[in-house]
Amino acid sequence: MIGRTSKAASFLGGLATLFIAGATTSDVLLRYFVNRPLLGVDEVAGFLQVLVVFWGCAYTFQQGGHIRVDLVTSHLPGPVRAWLRVVTLLLGLAFLGVVCWVTTQSALTAYRYQRVSVVMLFVLWPAMLLIPTGLALMAVAMLATLRRQLRAALGPRAGREEVGGERPAA
Amino acid sequence: MSEALAGILLLALLFLFFSLGLEIAFSLGLVGLLGLLWLKGWTIGLGVVGSVAWSNASSFSFVAVPLFVFMSAILLHAGIGQSLYAAVARWVGFLPGGLAVASVFACAIFAAVSGSSVATAATIGMIAIPEMERRGYHKPLVYGSLAAGGTLGILIPPSVPMIIYGVMTETSVGQLYMAGILPGILLGLLFAAYIIGYALVYPERAPRGQEGRAPLREKLRSLVEVAPIALLIVVVLGSMYFGIVTPTEAAALGVSMSLLLAVTIGRLTWPGLVRAFHETVRTTSMIMLIIIFASIFSHVIALLGTPRALLGLVTGLKLAPWMVFSLIFGVLILIAYALEELSVMIIMLPILFPLVTGLGFDPVWFGIVMIVWLEMGFITPPVGINLFVIQGVARGSTMRDIAVGSTPFVLILILLVVILFFVPDLALWLPRQMMPGSR
Numbered sequence A: 001m002i003g004r005t006s007k008a009a010s011f012l013g014g015l016a017t018l019f020i021a022g023a024t025t026s027d028v029l030l031r032y033f034v035n036r037p038l039l040g041v042d043e044v045a046g047f048l049q050v051l052v053v054f055w056g057c058a059y060t061f062q063q064g065g066h067i068r069v070d071l072v073t074s075h076l077p078g079p080v081r082a083w084l085r086v087v088t089l090l091l092g093l094a095f096l097g098v099v100c101w102v103t104t105q106s107a108l109t110a111y112r113y114q115r116v117s118v119v120m121l122f123v124l125w126p127a128m129l130l131i132p133t134g135l136a137l138m139a140v141a142m143l144a145t146l147r148r149q150l151r152a153a154l155g156p157r158a159g160r161e162e163v164g165g166e167r168p169a170a
Numbered sequence B: 001m002s003e004a005l006a007g008i009l010l011l012a013l014l015f016l017f018f019s020l021g022l023e024i025a026f027s028l029g030l031v032g033l034l035g036l037l038w039l040k041g042w043t044i045g046l047g048v049v050g051s052v053a054w055s056n057a058s059s060f061s062f063v064a065v066p067l068f069v070f071m072s073a074i075l076l077h078a079g080i081g082q083s084l085y086a087a088v089a090r091w092v093g094f095l096p097g098g099l100a101v102a103s104v105f106a107c108a109i110f111a112a113v114s115g116s117s118v119a120t121a122a123t124i125g126m127i128a129i130p131e132m133e134r135r136g137y138h139k140p141l142v143y144g145s146l147a148a149g150g151t152l153g154i155l156i157p158p159s160v161p162m163i164i165y166g167v168m169t170e171t172s173v174g175q176l177y178m179a180g181i182l183p184g185i186l187l188g189l190l191f192a193a194y195i196i197g198y199a200l201v202y203p204e205r206a207p208r209g210q211e212g213r214a215p216l217r218e219k220l221r222s223l224v225e226v227a228p229i230a231l232l233i234v235v236v237l238g239s240m241y242f243g244i245v246t247p248t249e250a251a252a253l254g255v256s257m258s259l260l261l262a263v264t265i266g267r268l269t270w271p272g273l274v275r276a277f278h279e280t281v282r283t284t285s286m287i288m289l290i291i292i293f294a295s296i297f298s299h300v301i302a303l304l305g306t307p308r309a310l311l312g313l314v315t316g317l318k319l320a321p322w323m324v325f326s327l328i329f330g331v332l333i334l335i336a337y338a339l340e341e342l343s344v345m346i347i348m349l350p351i352l353f354p355l356v357t358g359l360g361f362d363p364v365w366f367g368i369v370m371i372v373w374l375e376m377g378f379i380t381p382p383v384g385i386n387l388f389v390i391q392g393v394a395r396g397s398t399m400r401d402i403a404v405g406s407t408p409f410v411l412i413l414i415l416l417v418v419i420l421f422f423v424p425d426l427a428l429w430l431p432r433q434m435m436p437g438s439r
Helices: A002-034 A041-055 A057-062 A078-112 A125-154 B002-020 B024-057 B060-077 B080-092 B098-111 B117-135 B139-155 B160-169 B173-201 B216-241 B247-264 B270-304 B306-316 B321-336 B341-358 B363-378 B385-393 B399-422 B425-432
Strands: none
Touching: A002 A041, A002 A057, A002 A125, A002 B060, A002 B247, A002 B270, A041 A057, A041 A125, A041 B024, A041 B060, A041 B270, A057 A125, A057 B270, A078 A125, A078 B002, A078 B024, A125 B024, B002 B024, B002 B270, B002 B306, B024 B270, B060 B080, B060 B117, B060 B160, B060 B247, B060 B270, B080 B098, B080 B117, B080 B216, B098 B117, B098 B139, B098 B173, B098 B216, B117 B139, B117 B385, B139 B160, B139 B173, B139 B363, B139 B385, B139 B399, B160 B173, B160 B270, B160 B341, B160 B363, B173 B216, B173 B247, B173 B363, B173 B399, B173 B425, B216 B247, B270 B306, B270 B341, B306 B341, B321 B341, B321 B363, B321 B399, B341 B363, B363 B385, B363 B399, B363 B425, B385 B399, B399 B425
């Protein structure tokens, strides 16, 4: 369920990239050949990039795409590594919690004051809400990993290892 | 001095989180957050986090990152590598080690439409590695030439790391692109020269074949096959050079043309496109999260005044600039063997950039040096990303063979940095010739 949701969010990010490319290309062509630029394309592209980055981060986490250093941990015994991952997942979740809260507050403030973009006066709060929603999805994915990691750490001795699903790449 | 000390303490905390195995992006954000709370208190500190996250993620300059990643992914899944490699092999195949030379040159040409070293190594490697293995080429030579050739992807424009460097340091990305061209061509030639020399000394490790003996008509026909790629290069780089478009807009044009090209030659399928979607999102999300949380960290470093303190400290030592530069670069080479370099560049830039430019080095020139350093890091074990790419592409390859094969190319990259130090115009001449409006 979490996997499917985050994959769908990532797919939307891909579509958004495609749209950015199409809209920006049209803007360039119209500006260069008929001197009629599409105003506001850069602002929309910026908003969509927020979607690509934050709605994509849960899927990226599940694919092991967020880089970690395993130079030290790879030399530790399995059970130590299992518990260390519990600690780093908790640290990561605590940090995500703070950022989620802060960015939600920013979006609410933007809504209250009806903050708008500079050129086209688009309201900002919907795009700003993409940040906490995406991060919340990532937090859910991390919680699922934490649950599996705790089971592995408390389970039979042979299985006390860092759980898969995410690959420590570098 | 106390500012420098506080900065060093925060860096130490950062490396502690790294070594625990916490995600690099989270480590940066957490240390940045702690620093902000300490310096500015709860209300202002948290406000900074919110505004930094929004302003970085929605910046139009950074939009070039997902676009260039997407463009490379489309070209990779459209199988552009095949016709390109075949054409290049027909022209340079007569040389000693011809197939490996062709790999490097094919990488150099593909680099002019790709902003990523991973995509370059994968696209050409997928075609070239089986070809060379069939011929009986020495394995380390095969893997080394592809791992190293792939790194040309970030030196020859477009280049994703150059966008990051440019936006972070407020250096013109267009100028950085132009500055990468001549060093990129020289590097390709140096790689080729090494391969030719190697094949002359050990002819049995690079057996000769029939390529390059093809009739002229066939050679010319192979050029027609790669004409669309040439057109893509001309549009993406030319439009930027003449100041018609910004780098982000050039990236968008590149995506549209690549899609058109991939659909025309009929090699891009729907599943291929979806894979390209996910790859784009994954790479973008990974890089941008690091950039966003690193900018919280660098905000703290700037508040502390660490870069200024460090510059004062270094100028107080009264060392010649070349000594300082050698010292910095020596440390960077060691780091290249230990950590993931792109993250290190993002973390170190706020400290290194003011120091180096404060000593009188040119920002564009230093950008090129940082890119060459990244290339080095990408092919140094144990965490060089291109080594993993080659391992993924070449079935039955061992990391040992790949690392051994890449080592001579690391030395060539160091040689390029030395050349750049003595002949800075190698990088800086071309940007000076650009149209005034595009600078």
